[in-house]
Amino acid sequence: MEINTYILWIIIGTAVVTFIPRVLPFIILSRLDLPEWVLKWLEYVPVAVMAALLAQEVLIYDNELSFSFQNLKLLAIVPTFITAIITRSLIGTVLVGILSMLILQYVFI
Numbered sequence: 001m002e003i004n005t006y007i008l009w010i011i012i013g014t015a016v017v018t019f020i021p022r023v024l025p026f027i028i029l030s031r032l033d034l035p036e037w038v039l040k041w042l043e044y045v046p047v048a049v050m051a052a053l054l055a056q057e058v059l060i061y062d063n064e065l066s067f068s069f070q071n072l073k074l075l076a077i078v079p080t081f082i083t084a085i086i087t088r089s090l091i092g093t094v095l096v097g098i099l100s101m102l103i104l105q106y107v108f109i
Contacts, residue, residue: 072108076100 034042054077061071069075080097087093 072101072104076104 058073058077059065059067059071061068061073067074076097077100079100080093083089083096084093
């Protein structure tokens with residue numbers, strides 16, 4: 001099997017383009033002494049990103065915003081969210097979410 005140099009350069013280029021925005025801010029911010037309010041604000045970024053991703057996935061049903069009982073993801077998130085709050089276990093939360101969707105799809109579809 002022969003490696004095409006054009007494809008190899010594409011792979012290297014995409015790796016560099018992906019690597020720079022992830023590492024460059026880390027390098028710059030690690031050398032700065034950030035104010036306390038900025039550090040406090042940055043603590044909420046992962047939660048906000050996760051909430052945005054989760055809300056989009058759970059609340060959209062048939063390309064529309066849906067709060068109906070036909071939206072099985074919305075029903076499955078209830079036990080999943082309760083498990084996350086009580087156990088604070090990632091693996092437990094994921095397993096409850098998978099099992100909830102499995103049971104709901106088996107019952108309703």
